[in-house]
Amino acid sequence: MVLGFFKHVYRYFVPRVQDKDEVEISRDGGALLSDSFIAGAVPMYDTTGRIIGYVQTNHPFQNLGSPKIYRLQIYSPQRPVLLLVGPTRIENASKFVIGSTNEIIYTRTPEGHFIPIQNPEEKQGHAQHKPLDTKVKEDFPGAEVHWDGWPDGKFEQDFTLDEVNETNDLAIHWAHTVGGGDRKGQRFAEEWMNGKRATRTCLGILQCDNQDCEITIRPHTKPQSLRTQLLKPCSCGAMLYHLKCDVKSILWTWSKGIHYQNSGYHVHRRPPRKLHLLPQEKRRFEAMVNAHPQVGPLQLIVGVPGIDGPGESVADISDVLLNADRVTKERQKLKRPADTGGDHFIRAFAKFEQERPGFIILSTIGKVTVISVQTPFMQSQMVKDEVLDGPVNGMVSDAAHGWWKERTSLLMVSSTYCPDLFCWVPGVLSFTNGASGEHFMYHFLAVFQAIAHEAEKRHLEVEDRLFAGVMDFSQAERLGFITAFVEFWYRRPDSNRSREELQDAAEKLLRGCAEHFRAGVTRVSRITGAVSPEKAEDFVKRAMSLLHAADTDEFCSRLALLARDFPKLIDWFNWWSRPSHAMMLFGSERKMDADLWDAIPATTNAEEAMHWKLYRACGRDHAFLEGLASLYQIAIYYERQYSSVKKGVPVRYGEAERWKRIAITYGCTKPGRAENSQDKKRKRNDGRPPDTAKEILGSKTAKKPRKSGLSPTLDTSILGPQSYPWNSNSCWLDTSLQLLYMTCY
DNA sequence: TCGCCGTTTCGCCGCTTCTG
DNA sequence: CAGAAGCGGCGAAACGGCGA
Structure with a gap:
């Protein structure tokens, strides 16, 4: 506030050095004022604690009230240096720069003595932001690159090609214009001084002349655009002016990286609005999005939900990520490339297959797209050496409609029972872009081929009964099964049956879901x-x-x-x-043969349970590649369970398939659904007194069979027509009156 | 007047921001 | 969330100052 006040008074009494919209600051940190002016002036500070101008000591404003008037004295006998003494907010302005090129910074001790700071390059007078730790690389061999995007001060530094990549070509946050134009230099020169030269000139900031306004605006880089900016008032209503800065960076790009030279100090605040994310910030953001793929932009900003409420926020990474739109875009950039069409998709798909060799067992791309996946473990479960006890043989097939984001796409799953795990495990999983007979045909073709491979591997005869299974009554699914069966056998050299015979045989292998x-x-x-x-x-x-x-x-x-x-x-x-x-x-x-009929399940419940398990494990609405990757992880999960069980490691506590015992006891697997379930009889405590007809008059009255076509309200033959007029929105009253009537008579 | 060299301007591309 | 509009950054050409 104090600094702002002085600045404002200064701007009021002292004519601007530049034109009426501009205050020009020298590259070394001092305002461009004459020595004679400086000799009798009080320095003016911006909110970062740096000098932005001077007020002459004999100016009338000296005699204003609080804060007390500053007195100036010469401190250094060698150079005319101005010092600020007297009661002031020394904690904010205790370090400052005077003069032009030969600057000296002093600080004040608690006792009131002024001590020169020995190395102005390293200890700068910015109160609000920490400047870049700028060191010449040669002086600090092996020093780790530190680039915060706010290069400040006078320094030179060499950056290797890796460091350049790591800093996004030494991206800076200052608003700036860029310049190249050096026709002499060579990009791949052996010496940095012969490299290609480019410049970056800081554009300073825009601020207004309202002392209470703390808004700082990032200047546009195009002159016309900047002029338009200046024509508009600040959002506080005051007039904007351009606080120029001529700090220049020169970058020599040569064969071993970039030689960076920064020419001086920025004597203005940092533009609060940043444009770029540095690579390390991008990586942190990427890690958070990967860890929480279902969390949306707003939740990412507020903090990703954790056990104890919202946790880490992307806004902690950079102010850039405070903007919900920007977070949306950055998130899309991460999520989309893998799943959008074109080269990205082809690349991502190729990478997926490369990383999981053999996982995709059959792929048909086109109008009918079916991609079937399976791991060796899944294949090994598709054939049993002997018939298992109970109706758990064969396979169960069904399609899950909620797995993929695209509503018309399905996840077809054929599962087999694993006696070691006491549960059904997926045998073949297929992405399909529809539910036609042809889609099912490709899925079942993959299933049959997998079964045949496994049987041949075990030196078992490939016979029809290996393919038996249960499914729902979808015409397309049935047709797909039969077509695939015919195709499969027709392609095999050892088959001598006609298509009609094969079709007939296929029909004998299907059981519908009871x-x-x-x-x-x-x-x-x-x-x-x-x-x-x-x-x-x-x-x-x-x-x-x-x-x-x-x-x-x-x-x-x-x-x-x-x-x-x-x-x-x-x-x-x-x-x-x-x-x-x-x-x-x-x-x-x-x-179907009677033995086979009894050996396979009567329902596809196992498959419905499998879908539920898949959803619980990986969620719903998956993008294509992400969904495939999830399926792979699920396959790995089952494989790990299997190998654990084989080693004797328990994968569950207590009894396996508890639902079987419950089914025997209650007649169904959910006790709550049993005929005489106590759960059904128990009244749910909703914290209200018994106020329903059922509770007041008993369940018999409430359960009176309704006459067909009547609305489910109280029986009007008991109550008769209401004897009071219905008024608009008087339902609450009508209901109460009905209840009163029923309970009193 | 020419050539050199630094600065400014322009156009394109891709990223960021805005709008519906 | 997608598409449109705006903007920034880069590279290169144009411009301009200066000395020979």
């Missing part, structure tokens, strides 16, 4: 227009009994009776009883 059927039954049982509420329970029981019909006759008669009793569901019955669906689902209609 869970999908059960879910369908439950869904239609709730369509009261087709199944009246009182018959819903009966309908579910009879429909499910179709699964266990002893033979085709019994199946047909049960179906006919169902169709008679629920005529609106004829289409639904027809769909399920189509031969292609019925053979996959109903025991009496199956074409």
